[in-house]
Amino acid sequence: xxxxxxxxxxxxxxxxxxxxxxxxxxxxxxxxxxxxxxxxxxxxxxxxxxxxxxxxxxxxxxxxxxxxxxxxx
Numbered sequence: 001x002x003x004x005x006x007x008x009x010x011x012x013x014x015x016x017x018x019x020x021x022x023x024x025x026x027x028x029x030x031x032x033x034x035x036x037x038x039x040x041x042x043x044x045x046x047x048x049x050x051x052x053x054x055x056x057x058x059x060x061x062x063x064x065x066x067x068x069x070x071x072x073x
Contacts, residue, residue, distance in 0.1 A: 006029075006030065007027045007028065007029050008028045008029075008033065009025070009028075010026050010027075011024070012024045
């Protein structure tokens with residue numbers, strides 16, 4: 001596999017007072033950016049499915065509470 005010559009690089013530095021200093025550097029190739037995009041979209045899609053399933057389960061629990069009544073004798 002040939003490494004791409006057109007790599008994207010980024011650097012960031014954060015300093016909070018005199019106590020904390022954080023420096024970060026990253027570089028991505030175009031195929032790496034595509035892979036990250038696919039991973040993020042997969043995470044977002046799975047999260048929406050989980051939220052929808054949770055909403056349906058909650059609706060069923062609420063419905064079950066309202067259906068609890070004593071049988072008439």
